Structure formats: structure tokens, C-alpha cells
Amino acid sequence: MLGIVFTEFMEMVEDQFSADVLDDVLDSSNLDSEGAYTSVGYYDHQEMIRMVVALSKKVNLPVDDLIETFGQHLFGVLISKYPTLRGDIDSALDFLETVDSTVHIQVKKLYPNAELPEFDCERISNDRLNLHYRSKRPFSVLALGLIKGCGEFFGDTLEVSHSSREEKGFYLTDFVVVDVHE
Numbered sequence: 001m002l003g004i005v006f007t008e009f010m011e012m013v014e015d016q017f018s019a020d021v022l023d024d025v026l027d028s029s030n031l032d033s034e035g036a037y038t039s040v041g042y043y044d045h046q047e048m049i050r051m052v053v054a055l056s057k058k059v060n061l062p063v064d065d066l067i068e069t070f071g072q073h074l075f076g077v078l079i080s081k082y083p084t085l086r087g088d089i090d091s092a093l094d095f096l097e098t099v100d101s102t103v104h105i106q107v108k109k110l111y112p113n114a115e116l117p118e119f120d121c122e123r124i125s126n127d128r129l130n131l132h133y134r135s136k137r138p139f140s141v142l143a144l145g146l147i148k149g150c151g152e153f154f155g156d157t158l159e160v161s162h163s164s165r166e167e168k169g170f171y172l173t174d175f176v177v178v179d180v181h182e
């Protein structure tokens with residue numbers, strides 16, 4: 001997993017909790033990298049999972065809630081780091097439709113070792129998008145947070161429902177994303 005995901009996670013822990021909480025999380029996670037991440041390095045995604053589990057125990061919040069909040073934060077970071085990816089898109093659903101076909105493809109060109117999920121998109125109507133997530137890694141809750149962060153970024157109120165299953169070593173999640181125009 002690309003280092004920026006780790007460096008941003010550590011920054012969020014420090015901002016939302018404290019530097020002491022971050023130190024405890026790093027100490028108790030048994031990390032091969034010892035937490036010495038750089039934004040362009042690659043690290044085992046299990047380290048991310050170990051850190052989130054350690055944080056969950058430390059601050060007594062569910063793992064999924066922490067990952068979702070992190071995804072929301074991460075969207076803002078990624079879109080400001082790569083502003084050209086937005087182009088002239090001005091709605092969350094339009095942008096989400098480009099993640100698989102454009103955004104992650106550009107990411108892969110920049111970082112050939114990036115491990116990205118796949119999304120099949122079905123635009124049901126102007127206000128409704130079905131996204132089918134498929135990955136070898138269990139990060140669909142991160143996707144949920146990224147989808148919500150995308151809604152916030154574009155100022156769109158999204159209702160997101162999802163259901164997950166595992167099949168032949170893949171994690172699959174069907175998201176239904178509705179723009180409720182509040």
C-alpha cells in the first residue's frame with residue numbers, strides 16, 4: 001500500500017487524538033517498518049490494519065468507524081494533491097464514475113506498484129450510481145469513507161447503502177449511492 005495512505009493516517013491520528021496516542025499505536029502494532037513511512041514508499045497493507053486495530057483498542061471506537069472517518073479525510077487530501085483529476089467535473093456522482101476508468105489509472109501510471117481496487121459503475125439515473133467494489137484487500141469501508149468524502153467535497157448530500165461478500169479470495173461490495181439534493 002502506498003505510503004501516503006500511512007502518512008495521512010498518522011497525521012489524522014495525531015490531529016484527532018494526540019501525539020501520545022499515535023506513539024502508543026505505533027509501539028503496540030509490531031510494525032516491520034517501525035512506522036518510518038514516506039509518502040512514496042510501499043508498505044504491507046497489513047500494517048495499516050494492525051494500526052487501526054490498535055487505535056480502536058486505545059480510543060475505544062469501532063475499527064470500521066475509524067477507517068470510514070479516515071477515508072473521508074483521505075479524499076480531501078488526494079483531490080488536493082492531484083487537482084487536475086477533477087477536470088471540470090462538478091458533481092460527486094460524476095466524479096465517482098471516473099475513479100476506476102480515469103483516476104486510479106493515472107495513479108497506476110504514477111505509482112506502478114500501487115494496489116488498487118476495481119469498480120464497475122452503473123449510472124442508473126442522474127441521481128443514482130451503483131458501484132461494485134472488488135479487491136484482494138479488505139478496504140471497502142475505506143471506499144465508503146472516500147465516497148462520503150467525495151460527496152462533502154462537491155457539496156452533494158449522498159445516501160450510501162452497501163452490502164459485502166467474499167468470493168474466491170476477493171472482497172466484493174455493492175454500493176448504491178444516491179444524491180438526495182438537500
Ligand code: HEM
Pocket residue numbers: 001002005075078079082085096099103104107113114115116117135136137138139140142143144146147150
Ligand atoms: C482524487 C481521487 C483519488 C485518488 C487520487 C486515489 C488514489 C488512490 C491511491 C494512491 C491509493 C493507494 C494505492 C496503494 O495502496 O498502493 C488508493 C487506494 C484505494 N482507493 Fe483510491 N483514489 C481516489 C479516489 C477514490 C475514491 C472516490 C474511492 C471510492 C470510491 C477510492 C477507493 C480506493 C480504495 C478502497 C483503496 C484501497 C485499496 C483497496 O481497496 O484495494 N479511491 N487510491
